[in-house]
Amino acid sequence: MIEPATPPAEEPVRRRRGRPRKGESNAREQILAAATEEFGAHGYDATTTRSIAARAGVDPALVHHHFGTKADLFTASIDAPLRPDIAVPEILTGPPGDTGERIVAYVLGVWESPTVRPRALVLLRAGLSGAHAAPLLAGFLRRELLDKVAATLDGPDAGLRVDLVASQIAGLIVARYVLRLPDLADAPVDELITRVGATIQRYLYD
Amino acid sequence: MIEPATPPAEEPVRRRRGRPRKGESNAREQILAAATEEFGAHGYDATTTRSIAARAGVDPALVHHHFGTKADLFTASIDAPLRPDIAVPEILTGPPGDTGERIVAYVLGVWESPTVRPRALVLLRAGLSGAHAAPLLAGFLRRELLDKVAATLDGPDAGLRVDLVASQIAGLIVARYVLRLPDLADAPVDELITRVGATIQRYLYD
Numbered sequence: 001m002i003e004p005a006t007p008p009a010e011e012p013v014r015r016r017r018g019r020p021r022k023g024e025s026n027a028r029e030q031i032l033a034a035a036t037e038e039f040g041a042h043g044y045d046a047t048t049t050r051s052i053a054a055r056a057g058v059d060p061a062l063v064h065h066h067f068g069t070k071a072d073l074f075t076a077s078i079d080a081p082l083r084p085d086i087a088v089p090e091i092l093t094g095p096p097g098d099t100g101e102r103i104v105a106y107v108l109g110v111w112e113s114p115t116v117r118p119r120a121l122v123l124l125r126a127g128l129s130g131a132h133a134a135p136l137l138a139g140f141l142r143r144e145l146l147d148k149v150a151a152t153l154d155g156p157d158a159g160l161r162v163d164l165v166a167s168q169i170a171g172l173i174v175a176r177y178v179l180r181l182p183d184l185a186d187a188p189v190d191e192l193i194t195r196v197g198a199t200i201q202r203y204l205y206d
Numbered sequence: 207m208i209e210p211a212t213p214p215a216e217e218p219v220r221r222r223r224g225r226p227r228k229g230e231s232n233a234r235e236q237i238l239a240a241a242t243e244e245f246g247a248h249g250y251d252a253t254t255t256r257s258i259a260a261r262a263g264v265d266p267a268l269v270h271h272h273f274g275t276k277a278d279l280f281t282a283s284i285d286a287p288l289r290p291d292i293a294v295p296e297i298l299t300g301p302p303g304d305t306g307e308r309i310v311a312y313v314l315g316v317w318e319s320p321t322v323r324p325r326a327l328v329l330l331r332a333g334l335s336g337a338h339a340a341p342l343l344a345g346f347l348r349r350e351l352l353d354k355v356a357a358t359l360d361g362p363d364a365g366l367r368v369d370l371v372a373s374q375i376a377g378l379i380v381a382r383y384v385l386r387l388p389d390l391a392d393a394p395v396d397e398l399i400t401r402v403g404a405t406i407q408r409y410l411y412d
Contacts, residue, residue, distance in 0.1 A: 128335065128384055134384050138385040141385070142388070157389075159388070159389035160393055160397075164402070166381055166390075167390060168377050168405070170377040170380045171372075171373040171374050171375065174380060175372055175373035176373070179334075179340055179344040179372075179376070180340070180341070180344060181352070182365070183369045184369035187366055187369075195366075195409075203401075203405075
């Protein structure tokens with residue numbers, strides 16, 4: 001049995017490539033928090049970098065300086081709770097026979113955290129609800145997570161295998177945290193790691 | 207190999223309990239189509255029965271007469287493309303060894319239909335995006351589909367088993383039709399019936 005990981009996003013939010021310089025970090029965090037709130041309140045399409053800057057109490061130029069476009073900022077907002085730079089090594093390190101359980105344990109470790117879940121829910125809803133946000137979420141998942149796991153697999157169907165893994169993980173999150181289907185929402189984390197982990201393991205290696 | 211079912215919702219929309227009387231059917235269809243458009247354009251929370259009536263070109267009293275509250279109308283809108291009254295018998299009839307494949311074939315039969323998919327996507331997005339719509343979607347799934355399948359299973363974990371099935375089906379729909387993960391979006395229906403059907407089969411009976 002794999003223990004759920006300590007939720008990584010309870011640490012201070014960091015820049016993906018290199019840590020921010022001193023003094024930068026606070027503005028970045030404020031902007032990311034404001035972005036999540038705006039995406040949650042108005043959806044991706046109706047949110048502007050200007051409205052995010054206003055909510056964060058900073059100049060719009062600072063938003064552009066730190067994050068580039070609105071699409072880049074949405075991607076950075078997803079990155080902060082998901083932390084693929086932590087997830088991928090954690091998933092790929094250890095016996096291959098436990099990879100399925102490690103993946104489910106990592107995902108539930110993130111989503112069970114009471115501080116991370118509300119933010120992750122907002123971003124998931126924004127990512128699924130708009131025609132423009134879904135490709136950003138999908139592109140992020142593929143680039144930062146799925147392609148890296150697929151690269152460790154043999155066979156011509158490695159891409160389909162990791163997409164099937166992603167489908168089960170996406171469905172687990174939707175059914176437990178969005179739809180809150182009663183028996184799944186009440187199931188102990190350990191039981192889900194065992195049952196869903198077995199599915200993931202088969203998609204990856206059978 | 208189970209063939210994908212003929213998409214049921216290409217037939218005229220019917221009332222769940224008994225067919226509508228002559229002359230009623232047209233207004234009901236207009237209202238359901240208008241409801242789907244309104245839920246899609248504004249989300250569940252911002253849609254009113256009044257705005258649906260205006261879009262359908264009917265009196266709001268007629269909407270109440272046919273469908274009751276906004277929540278009832280949302281549930282009826284989900285029912286029309288999903289048709290659990292057709293799905294459940296189709297899934298439960300036939301050898302138990304093929305149930306997993308039959309479930310995936312039915313779901314893909316509905317979602318692959320070019321006339322049904324746009325409507326189903328709108329309702330899925332509305333159902334996942336708002337805090338009020340998700341419990342309506344979850345309640346509908348449980349009442350009309352999951353509880354009926356669970357009643358055919360033995361063991362104290364029947365509820366969890368069907369919720370795990372629902373999680374994989376929800377994830378398949380999200381990953382293939384909303385996120386459009388490339389390898390999963392391009393996979394032939396037959397291959398998904400085999401691979402995902404095996405997962406469903408294990409959740410149900412292993």
